[in-house]
Amino acid sequence: MTSEDLLMKLKDLIVEGEPQKTIELMEEIIKLGLDAKIILNEAIIKGADEVGILYEKEEYFLADLLMSGDAIKAAMEILKPKLLMHSDIKPQKVILIGTVEGDVHDIGKSLVSSLLQGQGFEVIDLGSDVPVETFVQKAKEIKPDIIGLSGLLTMSISKMHETIILLKKAGIPSKIIIGGGVVSKQSCAMIGADDCAKDGYEGIKKIKKILSE
Amino acid sequence: MPYDWIKSVTRVMKAASGQVKGLDRVPFFAISDEQFISRIMGITTREILSSPETYANCIIKTAEFIQADTIQIPSAYAGPLEAYAFAEVNNKMNSIQWYDYKPLAIKPGEVCKTEEDIEKLEIPDHSKIDLWETTFTTANIIKEKVNLSQSMGVSIWSVVQELRGIDAFKDIRRNPDLLLKLCEKIYESQLDAYNNWVEKVGVPPLIMYTGYAFNKHMMSFKDAMKYEGQFIKRFQEKIKSPFMLHNCGTKPYFKEICREIDFVAVNGSHPLDIEYWIDFKREFPKITIMGANIDVSREMLTGTPQDVEEKVRENIINLAPGGRYIVSPICCLPWGVPLQNVLAIPKAIEKYGRYPIKTS
Numbered sequence: 176m177t178s179e180d181l182l183m184k185l186k187d188l189i190v191e192g193e194p195q196k197t198i199e200l201m202e203e204i205i206k207l208g209l210d211a212k213i214i215l216n217e218a219i220i221k222g223a224d225e226v227g228i229l230y231e232k233e234e235y236f237l238a239d240l241l242m243s244g245d246a247i248k249a250a251m252e253i254l255k256p257k258l259l260m261h262s263d264i265k266p267q268k269v270i271l272i273g274t275v276e277g278d279v280h281d282i283g284k285s286l287v288s289s290l291l292q293g294q295g296f297e298v299i300d301l302g303s304d305v306p307v308e309t310f311v312q313k314a315k316e317i318k319p320d321i322i323g324l325s326g327l328l329t330m331s332i333s334k335m336h337e338t339i340i341l342l343k344k345a346g347i348p349s350k351i352i353i354g355g356g357v358v359s360k361q362s363c364a365m366i367g368a369d370d371c372a373k374d375g376y377e378g379i380k381k382i383k384k385i386l387s388e
Numbered sequence: 389m390p391y392d393w394i395k396s397v398t399r400v401m402k403a404a405s406g407q408v409k410g411l412d413r414v415p416f417f418a419i420s421d422e423q424f425i426s427r428i429m430g431i432t433t434r435e436i437l438s439s440p441e442t443y444a445n446c447i448i449k450t451a452e453f454i455q456a457d458t459i460q461i462p463s464a465y466a467g468p469l470e471a472y473a474f475a476e477v478n479n480k481m482n483s484i485q486w487y488d489y490k491p492l493a494i495k496p497g498e499v500c501k502t503e504e505d506i507e508k509l510e511i512p513d514h515s516k517i518d519l520w521e522t523t524f525t526t527a528n529i530i531k532e533k534v535n536l537s538q539s540m541g542v543s544i545w546s547v548v549q550e551l552r553g554i555d556a557f558k559d560i561r562r563n564p565d566l567l568l569k570l571c572e573k574i575y576e577s578q579l580d581a582y583n584n585w586v587e588k589v590g591v592p593p594l595i596m597y598t599g600y601a602f603n604k605h606m607m608s609f610k611d612a613m614k615y616e617g618q619f620i621k622r623f624q625e626k627i628k629s630p631f632m633l634h635n636c637g638t639k640p641y642f643k644e645i646c647r648e649i650d651f652v653a654v655n656g657s658h659p660l661d662i663e664y665w666i667d668f669k670r671e672f673p674k675i676t677i678m679g680a681n682i683d684v685s686r687e688m689l690t691g692t693p694q695d696v697e698e699k700v701r702e703n704i705i706n707l708a709p710g711g712r713y714i715v716s717p718i719c720c721l722p723w724g725v726p727l728q729n730v731l732a733i734p735k736a737i738e739k740y741g742r743y744p745i746k747t748s
Contacts, residue, residue: 236604241561328490329689357685359690376605
């Protein structure tokens with residue numbers, strides 16, 4: 176099998192969401208000494224993009240996104256040490272993410288967290304039901320590029336608002352994106368967030384867009 | 389002057405059966421959960437639930453404050469309370485979180501963390517679960533006080549998500565048989581809850597079915613039928629009460645599910661395009677629409693009373709002629725919603741919702 180065939184197969188495994196088979200193939204590819212950046216760009220990122228297209232066409236659903244996310248994560252764990260050896264690699268963008276206080280729902284947030292990690296971003300996931308003070312404290316400590324506040328419950332909007340007020344009061348310059356079924360453009364503007372996303376996949380797209388600006 | 393609940397009940401019954409003759413105005417249905425009740429009553433969730441008498445009084449007073457025509461017991465909704473019952477009988481009470489001013493919650497995925505947890509999962513006996521007992525007694529007190537029989541909630545997927553968390557979605561791909569086993573246990577549990585309800589409260593006039601699986605961003609319609617729809621059909625074979633479908637998701641399969649399963653009413657706010665709902669009414673003339681596109685996270689939360697009035701007007705003039713329409717913001721009224729926006733709903737109903745409806 177040629178290098179192109181192997182990369183194509185890896186991309187397909189990511190699209191099909193097969194974490195175990197992805198690990199086996201990654202090990203084979205690494206042994207062959209393929210360039211880490213080529214593996215990332217030609218297989219992993221292309222695979223992730225294809226998954227996104229299928230989701231938007233409503234041919235893929237949450238289960239498919241999560242399984243592909245696991246496959247990407249598995250591939251990246253093997254690839255990461257190799258990528259770090261590249262001298263031209265840019266410092267990783269850091270994302271701080273969590274579900275706001277009083278809300279334990281974590282599906283959208285975990286999806287964003289896992290797929291972004293899988294694509295090489297450094298994601299600090301604070302989990303769910305995160306107190307306002309924890310967001311502020313962690314943001315001061317790690318200086319994230321983006322802070323993602325997630326929530327499903329209608330009351331989470333108020334808690335997101337409170338978190339944003341305290342983050343701004345603490346002088347945290349990070350861009351803030353809110354996500355979840357309860358958010359809207361109106362509520363986003365009202366509470367002073369920089370952007371909003373209705374679901375996990377939209378969240379990933381928006382975060383990547385902000386980071387590329 | 390005491391609140392006229394008899395008039396409200398008559399209004400809802402007439403509207404839901406499409407009897408416009410003698411119907412004074414469009415009814416108002418709102419979902420007030422523990423957080424909103426806490427806000428109106430000024431006491432904590434624990435205090436509200438401290439006795440069935442207190443609970444019933446708080447629910448009735450909140451409904452009267454917002455001038456609603458219906459009353460729902462928040463804990464009768466088959467989400468957190470079902471998960472609570474499973475947590476209790478499976479010794480996982482540490483997964484339950486109590487809050488001062490909002491409903492109790494369960495950490496998603498804690499009760500069924502492993503495959504073994506699902507295999508060994510005990511089905512609760514609802515007669516032995518304290519919060520269910522409180523709910524049964526509360527339903528009886530409400531019936532006694534305002535002569536309003538309470539609807540009961542059922543759901544499969546919302547409980548699956550509570551018990552199994554994000555892994556439930558991965559199970560769709562990697563372990564469907566195990567997932568179906570969990571759905572089956574939840575179905576058995578809900579039947580037990582229903583049987584207890586019948587025994588202690590009476591046959592519920594309506595089953596409020598929460599159909600979260602039926603959302604495009606969750607799963608395909610085929611999977612939604614597999615992991616939830618088939619169980620609802622089985623419920624309907626055993627339960628004679630009519631079913632109302634509640635779905636507060638943003639990409640619901642309303643039309644698709646109504647072609648497969650019988651409902652007397654649907655309660656949702658998406659799609660936000662009113663044309664969808666006009667078309668829905670055309671395709672399903674016998675199904676009562678409760679809601680349409682009044683979304684609590686939009687104009688209700690961030691708009692003015694005038695914005696709310698306009699939204700209610702749009703819904704009424706398009707959907708209320710001929711009956712089978714009930715104004716309803718979706719979903720639970722949020723903590724931060726301005727109260728004048730909530731009160732703008734009954735005012736707008738009074739202004740635009742008197743029969744015969746003026747459509748221009």
